[in-house]
Amino acid sequence: MGNTKLKESRPSKDTNPYAKFKEIDGSHPLKKSVPEAVVEYQVRTRHGGQVAFFNFDLAREIGLIPENHPNELTKELKEEILNTFSIVIINEYDLMNNFNFPKDEIRPNTFMATRYLQLQHPCKKGTTSGDGRSIWNGQISKGGKTWDVSSCGTGATKLSPACNINKKFYQTGDPTVSYGCGYSEKDEGLSSLFFSEVLAKNGLETERVLGIIEFQKGLAINIRVHDNLLRPSHMFNHLKQNNLPTLKRMVDYYIERQAKNKVWKNVPTDNKTVYDYFLNQIMDTFAEMAANFEDQYIFCWLDWDGDNILMDGGIIDYGSVRQFGLYHHEYRYDDVERWSTSIKEQKQKARYIVQTFAQIVDYIKNEKKKSIDDFKNHHSIQSFEKRFFDYKNRNILRKIGFTSKYAEFLLENCRKDIEDFRDDFTYFEMAKSVKGPQKVPDGINWNAIFCMRDILRELPQIFLSRGLNGRVSEVEFLDVIKSSYATKADLKRSLRRDLKIRSFQKNYIKLINKVAAKFKIAPEKVLLDISMRSSVINKYDRVTGDSITTIVQKVMNQRPKLTAEEIMVVLKEFTDYQNLNPDKDRKPSNFETEKEQSRLVKGMLQIVREFRDGI
Amino acid sequence: MKIVLYSGGGEKENRFLNKRALELTGADVPKLTFIPSSSYDAEEDFKFFVDEFSKLGVQRFMHFCVDTPFTKTLLNEVLKSDLIFLGGGNTFYFLKHLKKNKMFDHFKKFLKRGGVLCGLSAGAIVLTPHVHTASFPHFDRDENPWDMKNLSAMRLVNFEFFPHYKNSKRYDAELLHHSKKSMLPLYACPDGGGIIIEKDQLSFCGKGHVFFQGKKFTISSYLG
Numbered sequence: 001m002g003n004t005k006l007k008e009s010r011p012s013k014d015t016n017p018y019a020k021f022k023e024i025d026g027s028h029p030l031k032k033s034v035p036e037a038v039v040e041y042q043v044r045t046r047h048g049g050q051v052a053f054f055n056f057d058l059a060r061e062i063g064l065i066p067e068n069h070p071n072e073l074t075k076e077l078k079e080e081i082l083n084t085f086s087i088v089i090i091n092e093y094d095l096m097n098n099f100n101f102p103k104d105e106i107r108p109n110t111f112m113a114t115r116y117l118q119l120q121h122p123c124k125k126g127t128t129s130g131d132g133r134s135i136w137n138g139q140i141s142k143g144g145k146t147w148d149v150s151s152c153g154t155g156a157t158k159l160s161p162a163c164n165i166n167k168k169f170y171q172t173g174d175p176t177v178s179y180g181c182g183y184s185e186k187d188e189g190l191s192s193l194f195f196s197e198v199l200a201k202n203g204l205e206t207e208r209v210l211g212i213i214e215f216q217k218g219l220a221i222n223i224r225v226h227d228n229l230l231r232p233s234h235m236f237n238h239l240k241q242n243n244l245p246t247l248k249r250m251v252d253y254y255i256e257r258q259a260k261n262k263v264w265k266n267v268p269t270d271n272k273t274v275y276d277y278f279l280n281q282i283m284d285t286f287a288e289m290a291a292n293f294e295d296q297y298i299f300c301w302l303d304w305d306g307d308n309i310l311m312d313g314g315i316i317d318y319g320s321v322r323q324f325g326l327y328h329h330e331y332r333y334d335d336v337e338r339w340s341t342s343i344k345e346q347k348q349k350a351r352y353i354v355q356t357f358a359q360i361v362d363y364i365k366n367e368k369k370k371s372i373d374d375f376k377n378h379h380s381i382q383s384f385e386k387r388f389f390d391y392k393n394r395n396i397l398r399k400i401g402f403t404s405k406y407a408e409f410l411l412e413n414c415r416k417d418i419e420d421f422r423d424d425f426t427y428f429e430m431a432k433s434v435k436g437p438q439k440v441p442d443g444i445n446w447n448a449i450f451c452m453r454d455i456l457r458e459l460p461q462i463f464l465s466r467g468l469n470g471r472v473s474e475v476e477f478l479d480v481i482k483s484s485y486a487t488k489a490d491l492k493r494s495l496r497r498d499l500k501i502r503s504f505q506k507n508y509i510k511l512i513n514k515v516a517a518k519f520k521i522a523p524e525k526v527l528l529d530i531s532m533r534s535s536v537i538n539k540y541d542r543v544t545g546d547s548i549t550t551i552v553q554k555v556m557n558q559r560p561k562l563t564a565e566e567i568m569v570v571l572k573e574f575t576d577y578q579n580l581n582p583d584k585d586r587k588p589s590n591f592e593t594e595k596e597q598s599r600l601v602k603g604m605l606q607i608v609r610e611f612r613d614g615i
Numbered sequence: 616m617k618i619v620l621y622s623g624g625g626e627k628e629n630r631f632l633n634k635r636a637l638e639l640t641g642a643d644v645p646k647l648t649f650i651p652s653s654s655y656d657a658e659e660d661f662k663f664f665v666d667e668f669s670k671l672g673v674q675r676f677m678h679f680c681v682d683t684p685f686t687k688t689l690l691n692e693v694l695k696s697d698l699i700f701l702g703g704g705n706t707f708y709f710l711k712h713l714k715k716n717k718m719f720d721h722f723k724k725f726l727k728r729g730g731v732l733c734g735l736s737a738g739a740i741v742l743t744p745h746v747h748t749a750s751f752p753h754f755d756r757d758e759n760p761w762d763m764k765n766l767s768a769m770r771l772v773n774f775e776f777f778p779h780y781k782n783s784k785r786y787d788a789e790l791l792h793h794s795k796k797s798m799l800p801l802y803a804c805p806d807g808g809g810i811i812i813e814k815d816q817l818s819f820c821g822k823g824h825v826f827f828q829g830k831k832f833t834i835s836s837y838l839g
Binding site: 454458461462464465466472476479480522524525528531532535536539540541577582599605609 | 646654655656658661662665669674675676677678680683686687688689692695696760
C-alpha cells in the first residue's frame with residue numbers, strides 16, 4: 001500500500017501542468033448555498049482574443065500553474081488561458097432573439113453574475129442590481145486556501161444600471177451604451193493591474209489581476225482574483241428587501257468561507273455568539289480599513305450601498321480608486337449625476353457600513369428588522385470609533401519609522417504622547433491652499449499644500465545632524481514641508497503655525513526619548529534607525545492615481561507592443577520599487593549597485609515623480 | 616584638500632580606506648553624508664553605508680539624493696558634514712545631476728572649509744577632470760543613453776582614475792590605448808584599493824598601476 005501511495009503522489013512525466021485550469025469551470029458553492037443571490041448564464045467561447053498579460057506570480061501563488069513554471073507564455077498555456085477565460089455569456093437579448101450559437105462552443109456549466117446593492121440603480125433595494133458586465137469563473141484552492149476568480153467584460157447581464165434604467169436588455173457589445181454593453185477595456189485591466197500590485201505589495205487587501213485577454217478596438221476581458229470577492233452590498237440587498245432567510249444564508253456562507261480560509265480563527269460554533277463574532281470582525285476590519293485609507297490617502301468612494309469595497313476591506317473596481325500624494329481631503333469625483341464622497345468622509349461611510357451590519361446581526365438574531373437609526377449608538381459603533389483611532393495611532397508610528405517593537409511599547413504606554421503628535425501632524429496635513437476650490441479634469445479639489453512624507457523623511461536626518469537639541473527653524477520647516485501646490489501666500493507664517501511647528505518637533509522628540517529611555521539606548525540610535533526606515537516608508541516618489549493613468553497610457557502606446565512576459569518584467573520592477581516596506585529583504589551592496597532598469601521603467605519612475613503631489 | 620578615491624569592492628575590502636577617511640575628518644563625532652549616484656533604491660545603499668561606518672563608531676548620518684528635488688535646508692545641512700561620500704553607479708547619470716544642481720561649487724567650498732570628500736567608482740571618477748574612463752573598456756563600461764557630450768567633471772585632481780581595474784591583457788590594451796591620447800596620468804586601482812589625497816600628497820591603498828603616454832607602471836609603495 002505504502003509504495004502504491006508514493007507512486008501516486010509522484011507526478012508522472014506526462015502530468016498536465018495546466019490541469020488546475022479545468023477546475024475553473026463556472027462552478028461555485030454560492031450557487032447552491034444562496035441561489036437567489038445569483039443569476040446563472042450559459043456561456044460560449046469568445047473568439048479573437050489574445051493573452052495580453054498573465055500574472056505568473058499570482059498564478060503560482062494560487063496553484064494555477066506549478067511552482068517551477070517559468071514566466072513564459074507557452075503555446076499550451078496560452079491555449080489554456082483562452083480556453084478557460086475567453087468566454088461571453090448568452091444573455092437575455094441573445095435568447096429573446098433566438099440567436100443560434102454553435103453547440104460545441106457552449107460550455108456545459110453555467111456561470112453566475114451576483115446580485116448586490118448599487119446606489120446608481122433606480123431600485124434602491126438591490127432587486128435588479130449586481131454584476132453588470134462580470135461573471136464569476138469559479139474558485140481555485142491551494143494549501144487549504146480558496147480564491148474566487150471572476151472576469152470583467154464577459155457580456156451584458158440584466159443587472160447593469162443601463163438595463164434597468166432604460167428597461168431593456170442589451171446585446172453584448174451594443175455601441176449605444178458604454179458600461180451597459182458588457183465589455184471592458186484593456187486600459188481598465190492595466191490600471192487595476194499596476195495599482196493593485198503596488199497596493200498588495202504594501203500590505204493592503206485588494207483584488208488582483210490574474211490576466212488580461214485583449215480583443216480588437218481596445219476591448220478586453222480582465223480576470224481578477226481574491227480570496228473572497230463578496231462585498232457588503234452582497235448582503236445589504238437582502239436586508240433592504242427584508243429577505244431574512246437569504247440574508248442569513250449569505251452571512252453564514254461568508255462566515256464559513258472565512259473560517260475555512262483561516263482568515264478568521266476560533267470562530268464560535270453556536271448560533272448565539274457566532275453572529276456577534278461576525279459583527280466584531282467586520283467592525284475591526286472596517287475600522288482598520290478606514291484608518292489605512294485615510295492615512296495612506298486612498299480614495300475609494302465608499303458609500304452606504306457597500307459597493308466598491310470587499311467584505312474584508314479589500315479594494316475592488318479600480319475605476320474610481322485613487323491614491324493621493326498629499327491629503328487632498330476636499331477632492332470629489334464628478335460622476336455627472338452625483339459628486340463622490342471625499343476622503344475624509346470615508347470614515348463616516350465605513351462606520352455606516354458597520355452600523356448596517358449591526359442591524360443585520362440584530363435582524364438575524366431576533367428575526368425582526370429594526371430601523372438603521374436604532375443602531376446609531378450600538379456598541380459596535382463605539383468600538384469602531386475606538387479601534388479607528390487605535391489604528392490611526394499605529395499608522396502614525398509606522399509612518400514616523402518606528403519598528404513594531406517600539407510602536408507596540410508606545411501604543412501601550414504613551415497614547416497621549418502619540419495623540420499630541422498626531423494632532424500636530426494633522427494640522428499640517430489638512431492645510432489647504434488660499435486659492436480655494438479648483439476644477440480638476442474629473443472633479444473638484446481644494447489643494448492640500450504640505451507633503452508630510454517629506455518632513456517625516458528629512459526631519460530625523462536633520463535632528464541626527466544637529467543633535468536632539470538643535471531645532472529646525474520655522475522657515476526651514478516650511479521649506480522642507482512645502483509641496484508643489486503651495487503658493488507663496490500659502491507659506492505665510494502665523495503665530496499659530498509657528499507654535500505648531502515647535503510643538504510638532506517637541507512631540508516628535510518626546511516619542512524618540514520615550515523609546516530610548518525604555519529600551520536603554522541612545523536617542524541618536526533610535527533616530528538613526530528611524531531615519532533609515534523613514535527614507536523607505538516616505539520615499540520621495542510614491543504612486544498616485546494620476547501617475548498610474550499616465551503610466552498605463554505609456555504601456556498601451558509602447559511600440560513595438562509589449563508582450564505578456566515583458567509586461568510581467570516591467571510590472572515586477574515597478575512594484576518592487578514601489579514597495580515601501582522598510583523590512584523587505586535587501587540585496588547585498590557595496591554602495592554602488594548597478595540599477596539597470598529598462599528604459600520603460602525609468603520613464604515610469606519619471607512619471608511618478610512628476611505626479612507625486614497630485615491626485 | 617582631503618579626498619579619498621575608492622575603486623570599489625565590498626565593505627571588508629574597503630575597511631582600511633574607510634578608517635583613513637574618518638581619520639582625515641579629525642572629528643570626534645563625525646557627521647557623514649551619503650550621496651548615491653541615483654535615488655533608485657538608494658535607501659538600500661544608504662543602509663549598507665550606515666552599517667559599515669557604524670562599525671567604525673559613527674552615529675550621525677545623512678542621506679542626500681541629487682536626482683530628486685531637494686530643499687535648501689537639507690543641502691545646507693549636508694554641507695555641514697565632516698565627510699561626504701559619493702556612491703557608485705552610472706557615472707554619466709551621476710555627472711548629469713551633479714552638474715544640473717551645481718553641486719561642484721558646493722563641494723569645492725566644502726573641501727575648502729576642511730571637509731573630506733570621498734568617491735567610490737563613479738563617485739570617484741566625477742572628482743577627476745573628466746569622466747572618459749567610464750566609457751571603456753568596451754566590455755565593461757557605463758551606458759550613456761543621454762548621449763552626454765560634455766564629459767568634463769570636477770577637476771579636483773590632475774589625473775584620471777580607473778576603478779575596478781583587473782590586471783589583465785584586455786584591460787591593459789584599452790588603458791594603454793587611452794593613455795596615448797591623454798595628457799594626464801591614469802591611475803587604475805583594483806577593488807579594495809584607492810587613492811588618498813591630503814594637502815596635494817597622494818598615497819595609494821592596494822596595488823595600483825599608472826598608465827601614461829602608452830606605458831604601464833606599477834605603483835610599488837602602497838598602504839593597506
